[in-house]
Amino acid sequence: MISARALIAWALPALFAGQGLAAEITAARYTDPTDRYPHAVLGDGIEHATLEVTLSDGRRLSAQYPPGMVFEDTAPRLADVTGDGAPEVITVESSDSQGARLAVWGLDGQGRLAPLAASPFIGQRFRWLAPVGAADLDGDGRIELAWIDRPHLAKTLMVWRMEPAGEGWRLVPLAESPGLTNHRIGESDIAGGMRDCGAGPEMITADAAWRNVMATRLAGGRLTSRVIGRHRDRGSFAAAMACD
Numbered sequence: 001m002i003s004a005r006a007l008i009a010w011a012l013p014a015l016f017a018g019q020g021l022a023a024e025i026t027a028a029r030y031t032d033p034t035d036r037y038p039h040a041v042l043g044d045g046i047e048h049a050t051l052e053v054t055l056s057d058g059r060r061l062s063a064q065y066p067p068g069m070v071f072e073d074t075a076p077r078l079a080d081v082t083g084d085g086a087p088e089v090i091t092v093e094s095s096d097s098q099g100a101r102l103a104v105w106g107l108d109g110q111g112r113l114a115p116l117a118a119s120p121f122i123g124q125r126f127r128w129l130a131p132v133g134a135a136d137l138d139g140d141g142r143i144e145l146a147w148i149d150r151p152h153l154a155k156t157l158m159v160w161r162m163e164p165a166g167e168g169w170r171l172v173p174l175a176e177s178p179g180l181t182n183h184r185i186g187e188s189d190i191a192g193g194m195r196d197c198g199a200g201p202e203m204i205t206a207d208a209a210w211r212n213v214m215a216t217r218l219a220g221g222r223l224t225s226r227v228i229g230r231h232r233d234r235g236s237f238a239a240a241m242a243c244d
Contacts, residue, residue, distance in 0.1 A: 007199035014104050022051070023055040023056050023057040023059065023111065023136045024055065024056045024086040024087065024107075025053045025054070025056075025078065025086065025087050025088070025089060025106070025107065026054055026055065026056050026078075026087075027053065027054040027078070028051065028053045028054070028075075028078060028089045029051075029052055029075070029076065030048035030050065030051060030052075030071045030073065030076060031048060031049075031050045031051075031052050032048055032049040032064060033047070034046070034047055034048065034049050034051040034070060034212060035047075035119065036049075036067055036070065036148075037070045037072065037094055037096060039072065039094070039126045039128065040186075041072070041126075041128050041152075041183075041185060041186075042072075042185065042186075042187070042188055043186045043188045046069060046075075047070035047072045047073075047094070047169060048066075048070060048071045049065050049066075049070060050062050050063065050064040050069070050071075051063055051071060051076060051089065051091060051105060051113070053064055053089060053105075053113055053146060054205045061112065061113040062113065062137050063105075063113050063114070063115075066094070067096075068095065068096050069093060069094070069095055069096070070093070070094055071091055071092065071093055071094075071109045071209070072092050072093065072094035072100060072128060073091055073092040073131075074131050074188070074190055076089045076090065076091050077089070077090040077091075077131060077133070077134070077183050078090075079133070079134040079135075079143070080143065081104055081134050081143045081162045082106065082116070082143075082162055082169060083141075083143060085108075086106075088105060088106040088116065089104070089105040089106065090102065090103075090104055090128060090140030090145065091103050091104075091105060092128070092130075092131065092175070093118070093135055094128065095121055095125075096125060097125055097213050098121035098122065098123055098124070098125070098128065099121055099122035099123060099124050099127035099128065100121065100122055100127060100128045100129045101119045101120060101121045101122070101129070101137055102118060102119045102129060102131065102145065102147050102160075103114045103117070103118040103119075104117050104118065104145075104162065104169070104171070107162075110188075116162075116168065116169045117162060117168070117169040117170050117171045118171065118227070119158075119160060119163075119171050122149070122150065124208050127150055127153070128150065128151070128152075129140075129148060129149050129150065129151070129158075130146075130147060130148045130151045130183040130190045131146070131190065132145045132146035132147055132148065132157070132182060132192065132193060132194060132203045132204075132205065133145075133146060133193050134146070134194070135194050135196075135201040135202070136201065137159065137200075137203075137217070137218035138193075138218045138219055138220075138221075139200060139237060142161055142162075142163075143161070143162055144159050144160065144161050144174060144218065145160050145161070145162065145171065146158065146159045146160075146194070146203050148180060148181055148183070148205065149176075151181040151182055151183040151184075152181070152183070152184065152185050154178070155178060155179060155180060155181040155239065156176055156177065156178045156179075156180070156207045157176060157177045157180045157203065157216060157223060158173070158176050158207065159173075159174045159175045159176065160172060160173050160174060161174050165196070168234055173224045174218070174221060175218060175221055175222060176223070177216065177223040177225060178208075179207060179208045180205045180206070180207060180208065180214055180216065180225065181205060181206050181207075181208055181210070182205045182206060183184075184210070188224065189224055189234075191205070191206060191234065191237045192204035192205045192206070192213075192237050192238060192240070192241070193241060195215075195240065195241050195243060196241065196242035198224075198243075200217070201217075202215040202216060202217055202243060203215070203216040203217075204228075204237065204240050206231050207227075207231075210231050211231055212228075212229065212230060212231055212238050213227070213228050213229045213230070213231050213232065213237060213240050214226065214227060214228065215228045215240070
């Protein structure tokens with residue numbers, strides 16, 4: 001589990017500890033825009049220092065990173081990745097020296113917003129990852145998280161799983177497949193995502209050359225991809241996600 005010591009602030013004071021433990025996260029957003037990490041992979045030099053969530057009881061909680069870390073992402077994503085029936089928050093965080101990692105946030109035992117688990121940092125400044133989504137990809141009742149590692153360089157689909165680790169959680173690698181991507185430098189959005197057209201979840205991306213739209217499945221611990229259409233523009237992804 002990630003240490004919370006790197007965080008410099010909890011948004012709400014400790015008087016909320018122990019209260020509202022049944023509350024769930026219903027929305028999330030990034031706040032406190034900052035230009036202190038000038039990667040500009042998403043089209044500008046602005047990232048965010050703070051993750052803020054809204055709870056089902058109306059309260060808002062937030063946590064802020066000090067200089068040296070930012071949220072480098074389009075938007076936080078809500079998904080139940082622990083299997084407890086309540087959503088957690090999936091984010092992309094970047095370090096000044098180590099680049100990006102995927103991180104999962106949720107409510108801790110005191111009802112505070114806290115980091116639950118994360119992938120390792122890529123290991124180099126200005127190296128990024130782009131989320132695909134979260135789903136039970138192989139039908140075993142456990143949730144997998146998928147992202148593209150360095151969509152402009154390595155172009156590798158990564159699938160990891162949230163698993164219990166003592167009193168906390170950890171992300172464990174399951175499978176990876178090269179030759180897939182979902183973002184080009186300067187685009188403000190991330191293409192594709194997770195879809196289910198009735199036969200189970202699939203991960204929708206482009207191939208490495210941006211010629212085709214690809215659907216990838218996880219089965220038996222292996223990833224298999226197939227072409228489902230030609231890539232022309234974002235409409236190609238919209239049609240794929242709509243199962244057209």
